[in-house]
Amino acid sequence: MRPILAVLPIGLALACDPPQPATAALPVEATVVEAPAAPTAWPLNPPDPASMPEGPLGDSIRRGEVLVRHTARELPQHVGAAMNCTSCHLQAGTVAKAGPWVGIAGVFPEYRSRNDQVITLADRVNDCFQRSMNGSPLPVDSADMTAILAYMTWLSQGVPVGLSVEGRGFPHLDAPAPPDPAHGQALYAEKCVACHGAEGQGVTGPDGEPVFPPLWGDRSFNISAGMARQNTAAAFIRWNMPLGQGGSLSDQDAQDLAAFFTVQPRPDFARKGEDWSHGGKPADARY
Template sequence: MSYRLWIYRWGCWLCLVSATTARLDAEDSANVPSKYPDGPLGEVVRLGETLVNQTKDHPLSKPFVGNQLNCTSCHLDGGTHPSAGSFLQTAAAYPAWSPRENRVITLEDRVLNCFMRSQNGTRPPNGSQVSVAITAYITWMSSGSPIEMNPRKPLGPRHVPELQFDWTKANATQGEEDYKTYCLDCHGQDGLGTADGPPVWGPQSFNDGAGLSRVPKMASWLKVGMPLGDPSLTEQEAADIAAYINSHQRPKFKLEQHLPPQEKLGEYNAEPNSR
């Protein structure tokens, strides 16, 4: 084989290999990494995984939770679900601009916000074991993703896509019928939950400062997440059921009730009355 042909063959073989590797990398970044990091970092990542799955019961996170939900109640399969509250690739979008807080926030801040609102609990201190472990777990799940910070909102590339729908057409009365058909078995007639599903309204649910308390966000999440294992609602059904669920009482969000004592707060400078 001539020298030139050799270069051509091997050069091309190499470029094929690198093209394939690049493609695999892109796919890999959408998957859970196959291996935990070595050493103490791996232990912290595993702890974060446990906390995401057992948030309301684990002794480290329980003190900061005010309802019967775990992170995995909404971030399905511990955040490994590709669309219903996915944590895959999420860390790549942070630090991100938060219009609500009128400042740039970190992934850790974002985690702590879900404690205050979706978990109806108290904001754990920045840098606390619980906060670092969960943030490490979510960051690990973004391994291989190129960093692409989000200048518009604190959301990662796989956040729940918001349905394009005329929300004035969401009908809570029809939603009640659909809820009985598709949801009641697991979430209960009274919405307070059963052994097969957590509460969707009432005192043990998320508060009215949480994303899911807004009908468009709830409907969009239902469309990709519920009924569990068989998300098959039409857009109209998702909108109607979301309107029905959110017509019920749930805890009221008052920011000052969800902050720890000042000396445990670290730097948190959102507007005092920000919703």
């Protein structure tokens, strides 16, 4: 909504009106409506896919969408996990509380305490390649990196620069209760095992395409990924799992599930010693 600043154009009105007898003049008051406080979050409205441009820019945006949806298949040399970007950023980054990318082009560069640096959106994408995908970074000047950024920029159109959308990231649960991993294990057997497997290994299709992504083990995200943190995993589960029934679990159940599955064996991260080197380490960091 735009702030309304209405001031009655008194001088103009008088100049155009025919002369009036003084007795007929009514008191005229200038009205000033208070500007509402500037918004801090913007509604999440992904653009209509039909509005993707044609031509070379449209081709790059479309390539970017293919890459984030089929990352393991398209970029096997950069991806160690049986995972696509959309395994966590649901529906190609268009869903609130599921790591949406709508508006993301206007909030980077941003300071991140984990890196102790102001980082670009390309750096942030590469963080997920190295941690969440347990892989290696894309060259920042490659056509594929440009395509991913073109897709995210297209998703971000209409969101004012500097504003985050509502439901950015995986909004943390209000009052994290002390988690109970044994209860989490029981819930896992009841509600998650059918898709993610008894060993957390998930299901990978014959073409290497992840069908149900792994929650732990060699083909999952590594120990330095955001999803390896208790609060982030609990929030993701609370809002998004079981698939298609997001919001059905209680805060406590989501905490218990996260406490069970995040501490299962998963790949290490060689450069973890460099993280939060100047402070800002969150309480639920794994190392």
